[in-house]
Amino acid sequence: xxxxxxxxxxxxxxxxxxxxxxxxxxxxxxxxxxxxxxxxxxxxxxxxxxxxxxxxxxxxxxxxxxxxxxxxxxxxxxxxxxxxxxxxxxxxxxxxxxxxxxxxxxxxxxxxxxxxxxxxxxxxxxxxxxxxxxxxxxxxxxxxxxxxxxxxxxxxxxxxxxxxxxxxxxxxxxxxxxxxxxxxxxxxxxxxxxxxxxxxxxxxxxxxxxxxxxxxxxxxxxxxxxxxxxxxxxxxxxxxxxxxxxxxxxxxxxxxxxxxxxxxxxxxxxxxxxxxxxxxxxxxxxxxxxxxxxxxxxxxxxxxxxxxxxxxxxxxxxxxxxxxxxxxxxxxxxxxxxxxxxxxxxxxxxxxxxxxxxxxxxxxxxxxxxxxxxxxxxxxxxxxxxxxxxxxxxxxxxxxxxxxxxxxxxxxxxxxxxxxxxxxxxxxxxxxxxxxxxxxxxxxxxxxxxxxxxxxxxxxxxxxxxxxxxxxxxxxxxxxxxxxxxxxxxxxxxxxx
Amino acid sequence: xxxxxxxxxxxxxxxxxxxxxxxxxxxxxxxxxxxxxxxxxxxxxxxxxxxxxxxxxxxxxxxxxxxxxxxxxxxxxxxxxxxxxxxxxxxxxxxxxxxxxxxxxxxxxxxxxxxxxxxxxxxxxxxxxxxxxxxxxxxxxxxxxxxxxxxxxxxxxxxxxxxxxxxxxxxxxxxxxxxxxxxxxxxxxxxxxxxxxxxxxxxxxxxxxxxxxxxxxxxxxxxxxxxxxxxxxxxxxxxxxxxxxxxxxxxxxxxxxxxxxxxxxxxxxxxxxxxxxxxxxxxxxxxxxxxxxxxxxxxxxxxxxxxxxxxxxxxxxxxxxxxxxxxxxxxxxxxxxxxxxxxxxxxxxxxxxxxxxxxxxxxxxxxxxxxxxxxxxxxxxxxxxxxxxxxxxxxxxxxxxxxxxxxxxxxxxxxxxxxxxxxxxxxxxxxxxxxxxxxxxxxxxxxxxxxxxxxxxxxxxxxxxxxxxxxxxxxxxxxxxxxxxxxxxxxxxxxxx
Numbered sequence: 003x004x005x006x007x008x009x010x011x012x013x014x015x016x017x018x019x020x021x022x023x024x025x026x027x028x029x030x031x032x033x034x035x036x037x038x039x040x041x042x043x044x045x046x047x048x049x050x051x052x053x054x055x056x057x058x059x060x061x062x063x064x065x066x067x068x069x070x071x072x073x074x075x076x077x078x079x080x081x082x083x084x085x086x087x088x089x090x091x092x093x094x095x096x097x098x099x100x101x102x103x104x105x106x107x108x109x110x111x112x113x114x115x116x117x118x119x120x121x122x123x124x125x126x127x128x129x130x131x132x133x134x135x136x137x138x139x140x141x142x143x144x145x146x147x148x149x150x151x152x153x154x155x156x157x158x159x160x161x162x163x164x165x166x167x168x169x170x171x172x173x174x175x176x177x178x179x180x181x182x183x184x185x186x187x188x189x190x191x192x193x194x195x196x197x198x199x200x201x202x203x204x205x206x207x208x209x210x211x212x213x214x215x216x217x218x219x220x221x222x223x224x225x226x227x228x229x230x231x232x233x234x235x236x237x238x239x240x241x242x243x244x245x246x247x248x249x250x251x252x253x254x255x256x257x258x259x260x261x262x263x264x265x266x267x268x269x270x271x272x273x274x275x276x277x278x279x280x281x282x283x284x285x286x287x288x289x290x291x292x293x294x295x296x297x298x299x300x301x302x303x304x305x306x307x308x309x310x311x312x313x314x315x316x317x318x319x320x321x322x323x324x325x326x327x328x329x330x331x332x333x334x335x336x337x338x339x340x341x342x343x344x345x346x347x348x349x350x351x352x353x354x355x356x357x358x359x360x361x362x363x364x365x366x367x368x369x370x371x372x373x374x375x376x377x378x379x380x381x382x383x384x385x386x387x388x389x390x391x392x393x394x395x396x397x398x399x400x401x402x403x404x405x406x407x408x409x410x411x412x413x414x415x416x417x418x419x420x421x422x423x424x425x426x427x428x429x430x431x432x433x434x435x436x437x438x439x440x441x442x443x444x445x446x447x448x449x450x451x452x453x454x455x456x457x458x459x460x461x462x463x464x465x466x467x468x469x470x471x472x473x474x475x476x477x478x479x480x481x482x483x484x485x486x487x488x489x490x491x492x493x494x495x496x497x498x499x
Numbered sequence: 500x501x502x503x504x505x506x507x508x509x510x511x512x513x514x515x516x517x518x519x520x521x522x523x524x525x526x527x528x529x530x531x532x533x534x535x536x537x538x539x540x541x542x543x544x545x546x547x548x549x550x551x552x553x554x555x556x557x558x559x560x561x562x563x564x565x566x567x568x569x570x571x572x573x574x575x576x577x578x579x580x581x582x583x584x585x586x587x588x589x590x591x592x593x594x595x596x597x598x599x600x601x602x603x604x605x606x607x608x609x610x611x612x613x614x615x616x617x618x619x620x621x622x623x624x625x626x627x628x629x630x631x632x633x634x635x636x637x638x639x640x641x642x643x644x645x646x647x648x649x650x651x652x653x654x655x656x657x658x659x660x661x662x663x664x665x666x667x668x669x670x671x672x673x674x675x676x677x678x679x680x681x682x683x684x685x686x687x688x689x690x691x692x693x694x695x696x697x698x699x700x701x702x703x704x705x706x707x708x709x710x711x712x713x714x715x716x717x718x719x720x721x722x723x724x725x726x727x728x729x730x731x732x733x734x735x736x737x738x739x740x741x742x743x744x745x746x747x748x749x750x751x752x753x754x755x756x757x758x759x760x761x762x763x764x765x766x767x768x769x770x771x772x773x774x775x776x777x778x779x780x781x782x783x784x785x786x787x788x789x790x791x792x793x794x795x796x797x798x799x800x801x802x803x804x805x806x807x808x809x810x811x812x813x814x815x816x817x818x819x820x821x822x823x824x825x826x827x828x829x830x831x832x833x834x835x836x837x838x839x840x841x842x843x844x845x846x847x848x849x850x851x852x853x854x855x856x857x858x859x860x861x862x863x864x865x866x867x868x869x870x871x872x873x874x875x876x877x878x879x880x881x882x883x884x885x886x887x888x889x890x891x892x893x894x895x896x897x898x899x900x901x902x903x904x905x906x907x908x909x910x911x912x913x914x915x916x917x918x919x920x921x922x923x924x925x926x927x928x929x930x931x932x933x934x935x936x937x938x939x940x941x942x943x944x945x946x947x948x949x950x951x952x953x954x955x956x957x958x959x960x961x962x963x964x965x966x967x968x969x970x971x972x973x974x975x976x977x978x979x980x981x982x983x984x985x986x987x988x989x990x991x992x993x994x995x996x
Contacts (some may be wrong), residue, residue, distance in 0.1 A: 023545050029530060041722040042740035049519050049737070056553060175893070224537040240783065243539035 006076050012070045017090075018062030020061040021280065027053045028237045030171070036229045038438055046053030051109070058105070062097035070094055085462055086283030089165075093283075096162075100148050108141050112407045119406035128378045128395040131406070136374045138408045139367065163290040164418060166464025169365060172414050175421065175479055176358045182483035183355060184388065187341065190351075190494040196338040197291040201325035203255045209368070211255075211321045212248050212262040219266050219300065220449040221246070222273055234261040236268035236297075241277035244269045247300045255318070256336065267300035268293060270449060274457025284460045290412065292465040294419025295426065296452065302350045302420075303485070306336045309441035317443075321463055337493055341389045343397045351486050352389060354420060359384040360402070360413040368410070422469045424482035426456065429473040503573050507580070510566045511778030514587075517558040518777065525734045529742055533726045547608070555602070559595035567591055583780030590780075593659075597645050605638050609904045616903035625875040625892040628903070633871045635905045636864065653865040656908030660787040661915060663961025666862060669911050672918065672976055673855045679980035681885065683837065684848060687991040693835040698822035700752045708752075708818045709745050709759040716797065717946040718743070719770055731758040733765035733794075738774035741766045751788045752815070752866055753808050753833065756796055764797035765790060767946060769956025781957045787909065789917025789962040792923065793949065797949045799847045799917075800982070801945070803833045806938035814940075834990055838886045840894045848983050849886060851917055854882040856898070857910040864909070919966045921979035923953065926970040 003011065005292075027050060034046050070091045073079070081085065115134050122131035146158035156169045213228050221228075222242075231247035238244050246265040251257040271293060279285040287293050304310055312331040319326035327335065339349045343355035363380055366372045371379055381399040383392050392398030404412055408466065430436055430451055439447055455472045469478070487498045500506065524547060531543050557563070567588045576584065612631050619628035643655040653666045690743035704919075710725050718725075728744035735741050743762040748754040768790055776782040784790050801807055808829040824832065836846045842853035848956065860877055862867045869877055878896040880890050889895030901909050927933055927948055936944055952969045960968065966975070984995045 018545075019549055022542075025542070026527065026546055026550065029526065031522065033526060033530070037724060039721050039723055039740060041719075042737055045519075045522070045737035045740060048515075049523055052516055052519050053523065222538075226536055227534060240539055240542035243536060243542060310941065476934050 006073070006078055009069055009073050009076070013066070013073065013090075015067050016060070016063075017281045017283075018070065020066075022056055022240075023053060023057040023060065025239050027057065029239045032237050032239065032247075035231045035233070035235070036247060045451065047113075054109075059099060062094065067094055067098060082284060082462065083282065086279075088283075089286075089461060090283035092165075096149060100145055104141065104145060108138075108408060109146065111138050111141055114124070115408065117404040117405075119400065119403065123396050123400050126394050126396050126400075128399050129375075132374050132377075133399065133407060135377075138405065139410075142408050142410055143368070151281055154369075154412065156365055156411065160414060161411075163412050163415050164465065165289055165461070166466060167289075167291070167414070167418070169210060170479060171466075172361060173365070175397060176361055176414070176417065179354055179421070179482065180358050180388070181477060183351065183486070185499065186483070186487055186490065187339070187351060189356075189496045189498075190339055192478045192489055194494050196493075197331055198338075199249045199254050199327055199331070199335050201253070201322075201327075203252060203322055203325065205250050205252055206322050208250045208252075208258045209248075211318065212250075212258055213318075214261075215262050216246060216266040216269070216362075217445060219263075219445050220265050221269055221272065225273060228262075234263045234265050236272065236388055238272050241275075241280070244272045247374075255322075259305065259314075259336075263305040264297040264301040265298035270300070271296040271450070271457055274449075274453045276458050276460050279460060282297065284462050286461050288459070288461040288463070288468055289418075289465040290415035291418030292422060292456070292468065294415055295422035295469075296419075296456070297464075298350075298419045299423040299452075300425060303423060304445075306333075306350065306489070307437065307440060308333045309437045311336070312441050313443045334493070337490065339490060343385065343390050343392045344401060350420070351490055354417045354482075355388045357413050357417040359388065361417075364410055364413065418465070421478040421482050422465060424485045425469050425473045425476060425478045426452075427485060428476070428481050503570070503575055506566055506570050506573075510563070510570065510587075513560075513563050513566065514778045514780075517554055517563075519737075520550060520554040520557065522736050522740075524554065526736045529734050529736065529744075532728045532730070532732070533744060544610075546783055549596075551606075555594060559591065564591055564595060579781060579959065580779065586783075586958060587780035589662075592834060593646060597642055601638065601642060601645065605635075605905060608635050608638055612903040612905065613900070616900065618899065620893050620897050623891050623893050625896050626872075628897060629871055629874075629952065632874075632902060635902065636871060636907070639905050639907055640865070651866075653862055653908065656861075656865065656913060658908075658910050660909050661962065662786055663963060664786075664788070664911070664915070664960070668963075670862070673858055673911070673914065675916070675976045676851055676918070676979065677855050677885070679775075679976060680848060680852060680983070682996065683980070683984055683987065684836070684852075686993045687836055687848075687987055688838065691991050693990075694828055694829045695835075696751050696753055696824055696828070696832050698750070698819075698824075700749060700822065701820055702747050702749055704818050705747045705749075705752060705755045706745075708815065709747075712756075712759050713743060713763040713766070713812075715940060716760075716767065716942050718763050718766055722770060723766060723960050725759075731762050733762045733769065735769050738772075738777070741769045748816060749891055752819075756802065756811075758803040758831075758928050759760075761794040761798040767797070767949070768793040768954055771946075771950045773957045776957060781959050783958050785956070785958040785960070785965055786915075786962040787912035788915030789919060789953070789965065791912055792919035792962075792966075793916075793953070795847075795916045796920040796924060796949075800920060801942075803830075803847065803986070804934065805830045806934045808833070809938050810940045826958035831990070834987065837986060840882065840887050840889045841898060847882070847917070848987055851914045851979075852912040854886045854910050856885065858914075861907055861910065915962070918975040919962060921971045921982045922966050922973060922975045923949075924982060925978050926975070 030046060030050050030053065034043065038046060070087060073087045074091055090409050111134065117447065118131045118134040122128060142159065143155050146153070146155040149160050154169060160167050160169060160172065209230070213223070216228055217223055225242040226244040226246065228246045228248060230250065232249065234247045234249045236244065236246050246262070246264060246269050248261040249257055269329070271287060275287060276285050308329070311329040315326065315329035315332055337349070339351045341352055342348060347351065348356050359381065362384060363372070363377060366373070367377070378395060378399045384390055404410075430448070434447055434451055436448065439445070454470065459468060463466070491497055527543060527547050527550065531540065535543060567584060570584045571588055582899065606630065612635050615631040616630045619625060640652050641654065643650070643652040647655050651666060657664050657666060657669065706725075706727070710720070713725055714720055715950070722739040722742065724743040725743045725745060727747065729746065731744045731746045733741065733743050743759070743766050745758040745762060746754055768784060772784060773782050805826070808826040812823065812826040812829055834846070836848045838849060839845055842850065845853050856878065859881065860869070860874060863877070864871070875892060875896045879888055901907075912940070927945070931944055931948055933945065953965065956965060959965070967973075988994055
């Protein structure tokens with residue numbers, strides 16, 4: 003082997019170990035949320051902390067850093083190899099450049115933050131959470147300064163979840179999106195009311211129906227599992243071990259449907275990543291936003307469409323008999339739009355307004371324009387403006403878990419997912435007879451298209467660039483707004499001005 | 500803190516890490532056998548190997564060795580602390596004194612051994628397995644020499660699983676046990692035939708019945724789980740996370756009963772170990788034999804007794820209705836005795852003869868009295884003598900997985916478990932109204948007795964000494980033989996000469 007190949011091979015070996023430690027950590031977390039008995043949780047937290055420490059020790063090591071900086075100077079690498087090394091160098095700096103004391107302090111604060119958030123929710127009072135939140139914000143600012151001295155803090159935070167994205171770009175996208183969503187919302191508010199599903203749908207049958215659905219979408223059941231969790235998630239325990247969890251509500255199968263479509267979307271992306279490139283740095287998912295685009299494409303674009311329910315309804319009826327809704331009832335029930343207070347329960351139109359509220363608050367907070375104690379009122383005010391004012395703090399500023407774990411800068415990726423999904427969906431419809439395929443339950447060509455255009459590229463390009471390469475120069479905001487107008491305008495008999 | 504306390508505290512921190520790495524490894528193995536999808540297995544094997552390497556690196560480190568040898572010279576330690584340090588020093592030497600090359604070679608050979616064993620079983624031909632078995636034997640001998648130069652190899656192997664036990668002692672115990680068992684077996688062979696259970700017992704109901712049973716025995720369901728596995732096992736993922744697996748046969752609930760009693764016995768021992776002593780070296784289980792004594796006590800002494808079935812039968816009938824056997828049918832079906840070819844399926848009388856065959860072969864093999872290629876015929880010959888000659892190699896020398904994984908010296912612990920169990924059972928009956936308690940389903944005093952006499956002492960004493968401390972000077976062989984005569988003699992209307 004030539005010296006460069008030797009360095010690459012040494013690097014691959016190191017990264018194979020750290021990747022597997024990550025997968026093991028994911029198994030511990032999966033088990034924690036699906037299997038673990040009540041009294042096992044404390045020890046599990048310690049086991050997770052131990053693994054994180056070992057992972058950090060190995061990945062943020064001088065050895066890995068030296069290999070990467072050595073390789074970054076080799077001109078004989080091809081373009082993809084160079085990209086991978088640059089991505090890994092950035093990962094390494096993010097891991098190695100934060101002082102150990104700060105890493106530990108942040109981890110401790112996250113634990114305290116979660117507890118304080120729970121207590122505050124029990125007391126329905128943001129003030130119980132605010133002091134720890136202040137410490138979390140301060141430590142997060144410290145970390146951002148350590149990572150990129152001089153850079154605007156919120157840019158650094160966003161980059162954790164959405165590499166290549168900036169506060170300025172988000173501000174522009176979200177301002178225009180809000181301007182596009184509000185007229186649609188006004189136009190359909192108070193128009194035709196949508197039904198709710200009613201009946202009893204036994205849990206066991208829902209579970210086997212979920213499995214069938216995931217499988218029909220293309221989820222490889224020999225390379226993963228479907229289980230139950232209170233808060234559904236998807237996790238990667240290995241290239242051929244991707245696990246979905248879903249959530250069941252005996253009175254309303256819409257919950258299981260939404261969760262299964264969403265999580266299977268994530269899982270299909272994971273199963274489609276280029277695992278043959280393991281250790282190059284390119285094999286990973288591109289960003290949380292792109293991940294979310296895959297889940298939301300299946301959940302919303304496909305999973306709330308009329309052709310989908312025409313395919314689904316008779317199959318669902320085979321499981322549940324007379325209580326099963328007809329296709330039209332399903333379709334209309336799946337597309338209720340309401341100005342509510344809750345992000346997680348929101349429909350696909352208002353969802354983005356919930357996200358924009360959070361983005362604006364986070365942006366202002368880290369720009370020093372507002373302070374932690376102001377968040378409650380600023381939240382209520384923004385909701386009053388665009389959605390519905392919350393009745394109390396649990397309905398308002400305490401509703402999401404994210405801030406208690408210092409996941410600042412994460413919220414925007416939800417809406418980026420919708421934007422990317424809309425652009426990809428538009429392009430796909432130009433190249434595939436999407437709705438005919440969906441109505442026949444032929445999901446393979448759709449998945450094939452996503453695999454080829456999106457999944458197989460890993461994180462070779464920043465997500466926005468990847469989407470642009472697939473869809474051509476276009477306005478993702480306009481893509482999303484017209485997609486929503488087309489579906490919801492038609493359902494309510496209104497047209498865009 | 501004084502210097503000794505500081506050393507102890509440093510040691511505890513190190514061991515906390517290695518213990519937790521062990522627990523994490525157990526989670527990976529548990530998941531592998533209960534949850535993992537087909538295509539996840541290859542990666543899982545790599546993850547397990549990685550964890551083993553990290554565990555070895557940390558436990559067999561110079562740091563741990565130095566701490567232990569330093570502490571072993573401190574006179575201010577109390578007796579239990581000294582015991583713990585000696586036990587840990589021995590563990591450390593077993594981990595650190597085998598050359599890394601040999602550890603890797605053995606691990607690789609175990610993988611190959613398992614494959615060759617599977618292939619040999621498919622071909623029903625021992626000769627397919629023999630060459631790898633030879634390499635496994637050679638590497639095992641090499642390892643024994645590295646661990647204890649000059650010591651008899653089989654003594655070193657037995658000590659892996661049963662600290663304090665010797666080949667000489669085993670030879671004496673097993674010779675006398677065989678002499679005690681054969682007359683009983685001759686006396687009851689061909690006497691009253693015992694019934695078989697018949698019916699259909701739905702799997703879901705069997706599973707909830709197993710959970711109820713484990714719970715009734717005292718298994719803390721908030722500190723563990725019960726799941727299904729092809730080969731039932733119990734595993735420790737943490738002091739308050741002990742998991743049982745069981746096995747169901749829809750046509751015969753005896754399988755689920757036996758597996759659940761057996762594994763719950765193991766789990767109760769694990770749940771009763773002195774976890775407050777974590778890091779002292781004393782908190783662990785005493786030996787595989789003692790572990791087995793706990794599973795077999797519940798499975799056989801309690802779980803095949805007439806009072807147990809008088810308690811069980813009506814409860815079982817609540818789950819299964821008319822198909823449920825009456826107490827007497829259960830009791831008699833649970834006590835069929837047959838000279839068979841299969842250890843795992845054997846009854847409690849012949850079981851020990853199966854073990855003795857394996858012990859004699861292993862002992863002779865490592866004493867150089869027979870060679871690997873002789874094992875097939877020697878096996879058949881021993882079975883012809885005491886049990887039933889096998890039809891082919893799968894029924895014979897290829898029936899157990901142990902040798903394919905180099906677990907030489909493990910088999911004797913099964914019978915040691917029966918011996919310890921008999922001695923403990925005799926003593927318990929002197930101190931508790933065992934059969935009245937069992938008939939009323941009051942298992943708590945029985946578990947309490949085991950907790951106090953056995954579980955809470957961890958591995959403070961070698962198992963034989965622990966049993967002697969509880970039961971007084973007695974002959975464990977006589978304890979087991981009279982226990983078996985009492986039950987099976989009565990069932991067949993024969994008395995001991």
